[in-house]
Amino acid sequence: MQLAHRRILLGVSGGIAAYKSCELVRRLRDLGAEVRVVMTEGATHFVSPTTFQALSGESVRVSLWDEQAEMAMGHIELARWAERIIIAPASADLMARLAHGFANDLLTTLCLASPAPLYVAPAMNQQMWAHPAVQENVDILRRRGVHLLGPASGDQACGDIGSGRMLEPLELREALVASFGSAVLHGLKVVVSAGPTYEDIDPVRFIGNRSSGRMGFAVAEAAAQAGAEVTLVAGPVGLATPPGVVRRVDVRTAADMHAAVLAAAAKADIYVGAAAVGDYRPSVVASHKLKKHDGAGLILELAENPDILTSLSAQTVHPFLVGFAAETHDVASYAQDKLQRKGLDMIAANQVGDGLGFEAADNALHLYWAGGSVELPRASKTVLAHQLVAQVAQRYKAVRQ
Ligand code: PMT
Secondary structure, three states, rough: OOOOEEEEEEOOOOOOHHHHHHHHOOOOOOHEEEEEOOOOOEEHHHHHHHHHHHHHHHOOEEEOOOOOHHHOOHHHHHHHHEEEEEEEOHHHHHHHHHHHHOOOOHHHHHHHOOOHHHHHOOOHHHHHHOOOOHHHHHHHHHHOEEEOOOOOEOOOOOOOEEEEEEOOOOHHHHHHHOOOOOOOOOOEEEEEEEEEEEEOOOOEEEEOOOOOOHHHHHHHHHHHOOOOEEEEEEEEOOOOOOOOOOOEEEOOOHHHHHHHHHHHHOOOOOOEEEEEEOOOOOOOOOOOOOOOOOOOOOOOOOEEEOOOHHHHHOOOOOEEEEEEEEEOOOHHHHHHHHHHHHOOOEEEEEEEOOOOOOOOOOEEEEEEEEEEEEEEEEEEEEHHHHHHHHHHHHHHHHHHH
């Protein structure tokens, strides 16, 4: 069993998604995990501690002021006991308190007192999730190495549609299983590219694209968790470096990314190109802001950028190459064509649009390699990244070891 005797502390904060955490306890125990539950006072308005007690087979703690439990410094004992802490659902209030180091209830105190890696599964109304205050707290938590799981987007309990849904229990379980690392990439050097490139037109304008970097950053984090030494080459994105990534190189243009990837890939075993690299750049970058001339159109002449994957596959010795293909239609045929044309070992095809691919929290991938393929259905980018890394490790071992 993948989680046999793993000690997982589940924190439940006040949100309607708390009912899904009951299922999470069951699914974790199915894989042999020992689960203890700590609830905030708010969470008890949604689900009773008795429910979690019955499902976990352990007493549930809510208050920091439980005299019986605290006779033996129960909160410190719990903090030391946990190998992983997962907070699901994590409300906006809970994340604000975590971000600012509050210890005003048992759950936040435990998070400060425990060395265990912390996993947070946000769940809230989409407007709340998008609020700058919440996003700033998310950034603080990410910078501190907290692992954010989701949120997903879709229908919400309040009737809204958007980003803020808690991931499903099985997705959360998968992330925890992966966090214990099967070390499938142990000893390997992996380079991941992520995000867009910006091609300058003049000092104030550029040609870019809608890549947020989330897919590539999730792949970098998953590869690090699988034991790889990861270098992340990032286009202009506003994301914190994922935990475990040893080197990050920030670039702006496709030419910069080409140079940075080729330099890092010289010593790498695997390259994953999740970046949306601009295919073209303006032939000339104007040194002054271009002026508008009323009534007259503007024609920009574009020059082709070098293709990073093609440059790598042309080298006699090169890393195992994984490309992505972002397509709006005929995904399978375009992806398979790129697999061959760019000389790749594997390609991850994604249909973009309809809330998937660019910018979104979710994605769906179809992986192709010579003589095989596997479909990874719609899930959060975090979960997909772990599945992709597992497949890459398997193929790498089949052809390179
Ligand atoms: O960043 P997110 O918002 O999370 O969105 C994720 C994503 C949709 C950007 C990602 O999943 C994805 O599909 N990335 C590849 C996007 C892309 O540029 O696809 P493409 O079909 O144009 O390129 C094919 C492959 O060639 C890619 O691996 C790309 O990195 C690579 N390429 C492209 C051009 C170039 N000059 N050099 C390259 O190496």
